[in-house]
Every structure is written in structure tokens, then in C-alpha cells.
Amino acid sequence: xxxxxxxxxxxxxxxxxxxxxxxxxxxxxxxxxxxxxxxxxxxxxxxxxxxxxxxxxxxxxxxxxxxxxxxxxxxxxxxxxxxxxxxxxxxxxxxxxxxxxxxxxxx
Numbered sequence: 001x002x003x004x005x006x007x008x009x010x011x012x013x014x015x016x017x018x019x020x021x022x023x024x025x026x027x028x029x030x031x032x033x034x035x036x037x038x039x040x041x042x043x044x045x046x047x048x049x050x051x052x053x054x055x056x057x058x059x060x061x062x063x064x065x066x067x068x069x070x071x072x073x074x075x076x077x078x079x080x081x082x083x084x085x086x087x088x089x090x091x092x093x094x095x096x097x098x099x100x101x102x103x104x105x106x107x
Contacts, residue, residue, distance in 0.1 A: 011044050011106035021055045021092040021099040025062045028088055028103065035107045043085040045106040048077040052100050054093035059084060063091045073099060 017032065028046065035041025056068030057077065070093060071077060079085050085105065092098045 014105040014107055016102060016104040019101050019103060021090055021101065023092055023095050025089050025091045028085060032105055033085055041107055042082045043105045043107060044082060046079040046085050047104045047106070048079070049102040050075055050099050051102065053097040055090045055099050056093050057088060057090040059087040063089055065091065065093060065095055
């Protein structure tokens with residue numbers, strides 16, 4: 001399917017928030033991964049939109065400007081498990097050209 005379709009398979013969406021990529025690898029803020037913000041209600045997934053510039057992302061390994069899946073501005077990433085949310089890391093694909101990620105965590 002082409003276009004801007006986003007499938008959501010159940011779950012309760014949390015707040016949508018933004019984070020900027022940088023020249024140093026980042027992950028989803030630990031407080032956003034839990035429903036209560038600390039340690040209860042692990043995330044079941046996430047929808048991530050990339051805007052402005054491209055990123056590279058990995059799951060566990062630390063991404064670099066040459067290592068990781070290239071995600072272009074305008075593309076979306078759908079994570080569908082706690083492990084994917086917990087292990088997701090990202091970095092700007094090109095040093096100095098940072099992206100904005102719109103992230104909605106699903107519970």
C-alpha cells in the first residue's frame with residue numbers, strides 16, 4: 001500500500017512527543033517507555049515519524065552515520081514489541097543535519 005497509511009493494532013496510544021536526532025546516538029527516553037513513567041506498564045510498540053532530515057537506526061547496536069537502517073525524512077517506523085521499543089537507537093544520518101522524530105508510544 002502506498003501513501004501515508006498507519007496501521008494500529010489495538011493498544012492505548014500515549015502522548016505524542018518530539019525529539020531531535022544528533023551526532024550522538026540516542027534512544028527513546030526511559031520515562032516514555034513505561035505507562036506510569038517509571039517501571040509499570042511497558043510499552044507494546046511505537047509509531048515514529050521522521051521529519052526534516054534522515055536518520056540511521058539500530059536495535060541494540062549503536063548506530064553511526066554509516067551503520068544502521070537509513071530512514072529518510074517523511075518515512076515512518078512502526079515498532080510492535082517492548083524489545084523493539086527498548087532497543088531502538090537512532091542518530092542523524094549526516095553529521096550536523098538533524099531530524100525531528102515524532103514519537104507516539106503504544107501501551
